[in-house]
Amino acid sequence: MAIEIPKSLDQLPTTRPRYVGRGIRRVEDVGLLTGRVEFVDDVVLPRMLHCAILRSPLPHARITGVDTQAAEALEGVTAVVTGEDARRWSLPAQSSPEGWGTHCIAGDKVHYVGEPVAAVAASSRRVAEDALELIEVDYEPFEAVADPFEAMKPESPRVLDAQETNVMLDRVFTWGDVDGAFADAAHVFQEKFRWNRLGANPTETFGCISEWDPMSLDLTIHGSIQSPGMFGLGRAATFGLPSNKVNIISHPHGGSFGGKGGTRGCDISCLLSRKVGGRPVKWIEDRGEYLLSGGGQAWDRHYEVALALDAQGIVTGLKVGLVDDLGATGEAYGAISAAKPLAAFTGPYTIPVAQYDLKLVATNKLPCGPYRGMGPPPHFFVLEQMMDIAARSLGEDPAEFRRKNFIPADQFPYTIPSGNEYDSGNYGEVLDQVLALSDYSAMRAAQAEARAEGRLVGVGVASAIEPGVFDWNAYAIVGMPGTGVPEGATVNIDILGNATVRVGFSLEGQGQYTLITQLVADYFGYEPEDVRVVQLDTQSAPPSFGPGGSRLGVAITGAVLGACERIREKMARVVAVLMQSEAENIEFMDGKFMLKGAPGAEMTVAEVAGTMLARSDLLPPDIDPRPEATHVWTAAGRTPADEQGRAKSYLTAAHAVHIVQVEIDAETGMVEIQRYCLADDCGTRLNPDTVEGQTEGSVVQGIGAALLEEYVYDEGAQPLTTSFMDYLMPTVFDAPKIEMVAVVTPSPFTPLGAKGCGEGAIHTTPAAVMCAINDALAPLGTSAREVPASPMRLWKLISEARNRASDESNDD
Amino acid sequence: MASESPQQGGIRLKVRVNGEHHESVVDPRMNLADYLREELRLTATHVGCEHGVCGICNVLVDGQAVRSCLMLAVQVDGKEVRTVEGLAEGGKLHPIQEAFIEEHGLQCGFCTGGFMMALCELFDRNPSPSEAEIKEVVGGQICRCTGYNAILRSAQNAAAKMSASRS
Amino acid sequence: MKPAPFEYVAPSTISGVLEILGQNDPDEVKLMAGGQSLMPLLNMRLSRPALVIDLGKVADLDFIRETDEGVVIGAMTSKRAVEDSELILREHPLLWESTVAIGHPPIRNRGTVGGSMAQADPASEYPAVALVLGAELVAVSARGERTIPADDFFVTFLTTCLEPDEVLTEIRIPRLAPRSGWAFQEVARRHGDFAIVGATATLRLEAGVVVDPRIAVFGVADRALRFSAAESLLTGQAASDEMIDEVASQAAAAVEDPLEDAHASADYRRHLAGVLVGRVLREAAVRAAEASTGA
């Protein structure tokens, strides 16, 4: 039976939603605030051992010997594993592109600093670290390559022995007559940009406890795992196990942002567990390990971009050349970040044709992984700088220049050249709202005054799309097969009418358990206290991907409402029997089943559930007497990618315009963000507090990206930013007050019209901050093309521009 | 008791944590965070960086906020320690906890304890702090989820709650 | 990230400390003050002493006292105590201002004045402040006590002139001359971080000219630097913009081998040193002028 999932709030079976669409006290908070929520490092299992990992200090070297004897002899040490154990019991990691994975512990050769070479299981982490110091590894160093342009040269040292080259992928994707557009253009602008590697850095690093029974080969892993289902399949593949042998118990975790990673360390703890007869082995990645070799380092990119415009200033073509330095292997799926821009390649604009010249390159650095936004944030940084370069050169206001290139509101659904379809939008309205909020013209007037005083004040306007509700087909160009990302929920009503919802993902911060509570409360006419959300391990949970790809809010809404619908249907049949009528005559509203045309003939959900559970003798024989249903939601209408990567991939397209004012201290290069305003449209806001929270957090991560965060490697591929003293994340002093306003254009394709919004502002913020910086620099005739815009980089640009200017005036 | 002469192996330690008396023998190299978490199983003190930057492991020692990763367990001998577990009393949330709920001041909640403990000290010293004073305290720590706006609102709300309950 | 094993002792007297120092190979021993520099190093196993002597229980090292000459601060006095001291705010607002630029409140609760001096981090605020204020540092050892002028105390990266068996006990800071102007500024990537570069200065104005200027920077070289040549250049001159610019660029030029790291090149550091010296001199001159007219 096809299930109809409400497409808008007014289709919910309630006179007026009391919870969905507003902020409520989060159900997650009390446990988190009192410390009762159990993070993985809080778990202690009987006979548990602690793992520490020895890591390569060299970026590229042959391993000629590993001596573990002294470590094994240390009191408190139970086992040591090396590359030999990894080769015996596991396979090289799966990778994207395929064939670029290695074993979790290095065998003959290390490929980057921080790569595991051995590991210890001991009575405590302290003792395990003592043992690491006793392991002797002999290395024969090789020349390392840290620069992707060097790595592409035939004479470059080769990163992986198994590959003939360091080029993982080299392809040009062309969508439409791009050459024609550039040939016919009235204006062409071209620029190079650099986006430096940065990363997720959740406050909790990755951690796990693995139990791998060497006899049954059953593998159980507790962990802080973002996508438990995927993680379990990955372990099964790595260990050559049937997928039903692996059970993942994900614990609530301290953020992820794509950066939980941890697969290597987890696999190592599994090997250790197997070696010690299946005892639980805990590995908690410490911050040093995280910064050196953890998950979520991303986007080490070199861009060359060109924009074609017609005489009216309408953009007619876009070419993006990207050399993406993915680090040593493809194991962490950094390549996906290069593919995802296809879902929104031309941003919010009507650009009809586009080209993507994509090179994925291996170097002797940590393999890149996912980070919030998964690739479009740098793409929009370059696109928006190009839009400003064009507007400035044509003498147009950047806001109005964008407006005239926006996809008009009446053209949705709109298919972009790279193949994805945007569901809905009203970009002009979003722009109007933020112009009003910021009092844009007053901002410009104030800027003019400041400039007259010689101050470097700039206003940035940037606009971007947040692709929401990912599907695998978006990543077809880097070898990800298939479509369909399921999310399931089981809703159960107990004998007293209370609801329990079972899901397959754990708390990560976005408040999905609260959202589920709101949905069920409104659906059944309940109070939030009547609803409980519990998480199951992967062997019992409904199919689940979990958070990621700005997807879970929409997907879990579909799953929960689907399950509620199924229960309603079942209950309506029960009520019909009890009232001696037909199911079509039973209406459901505000928590009550009512017989049409018979006032007073009604039953509450609790009454129906009670009857079903206590009196199955009264029920029709073909009905399952449990007031329970599971629904698994996937996005409909996703299409396989064609040979140019084109597909209907991400289901929703949220939109935002940000306006930022900055001032640069010309002498020091320090940037102060003086105002931060934004308007965004992510469709129906299921919980506006949550959306605002995601937005605020994402803005500040975006500011980190624009101004602070960078994993620095030296020319020899040695990482230099291995503590929080050097990898700089924003603090409250870097976070401006964020003024925001919402526009709501529901999605026609999703449950309740909501769009993906979890990744949020990071799509727009780095672009907006950089636009503002470049606006500030414009009078000097210079501009910043590298992210982050550190004070040193800005000072250099400013002083070079001033020196040029004084040289010129001397020449006069 | 830490003694006047160097000690091999474990050192005896007496400490009150959240009002409860504990006696333990600890390895001198064990830091306070690990002691609380491993020995006392008080796991609400989370560990974020182990080098003092992130502030997630803040606890109060004799009323002062400190990084528990930068203090040895043996150094709290004879002292009074307060952790997140000691905030809610008598089955009631502390006003700071209430304020964080009301203002959506947490998302993943991993770092929140560190903020709450540092704010506890601030409100003890200064019941009605200015925004700048709050920022100075909040600024000593990293939160990756919220973007801090909501944490500032939570802190202001908590200050208001606490001064209302005083008067 | 867990320390290597060590033994631990927390004597209650300075003589107890010295005795234990005498009984052990000084290279195997680490004194611990607030631990806010030492603990991270221990956790990362970059420091691996066999024995840690905790100064936390030593009597009489935690005080701020006013004397006829100025103030005396015990080595184990926390930065928080300095920040909370009315006496310091009144007598040494420069010290106060530099104190609140150090780290964050929980770091200042534990970190000590003596610890910062002994740590001698090139990017640390206190050594530069000690230089301009003409502080003296008092150290004791089994061989007796000695008093070391700040100008001689800081040697290079994380190195002072203290012998391995010496313990720093107090810092003496002479009173600022009446009608002095002072200033302190730093550029750090984030508030509370170690500075990329910082500068501090004191000076007086008499009959329109600068008297006894003292200028120091930190974060630029292997240790805090005082610029005596620049100070002489400024002495006896009017604190005009041109003069200050000249002094600032002289100071910047005087830095040999500026530091270089992931955040700042040598050029940038040298440049910032010039900018900040200019800024603190201007600010100090304004304060000195106000103090003169106020008096």
Ligand SMILES: Cc1cc2nc3c(=O)[nH]c(=O)nc-3n(C[C@H](O)[C@H](O)[C@H](O)COP(=O)(O)OP(=O)(O)OC[C@H]3O[C@@H](n4cnc5c(N)ncnc54)[C@H](O)[C@@H]3O)c2cc1C
């Ligand atoms: C997140 C963070 C941010 C920080 N930011 C700054 C900053 O911006 N500016 C800044 O200056 N510092 C900063 N620090 C360092 C902090 O100020 C330290 O407290 C200080 O450097 C050392 O003081 P301590 O008392 O903690 O000393 P400890 O760490 O205990 O000792 C430091 C060194 O000094 C030696 N020592 C200590 N006391 C004595 C003594 N009496 N006699 C002889 N030797 C002694 C020790 O043996 C050790 O080698 C920061 C620290 C952290 C964790």
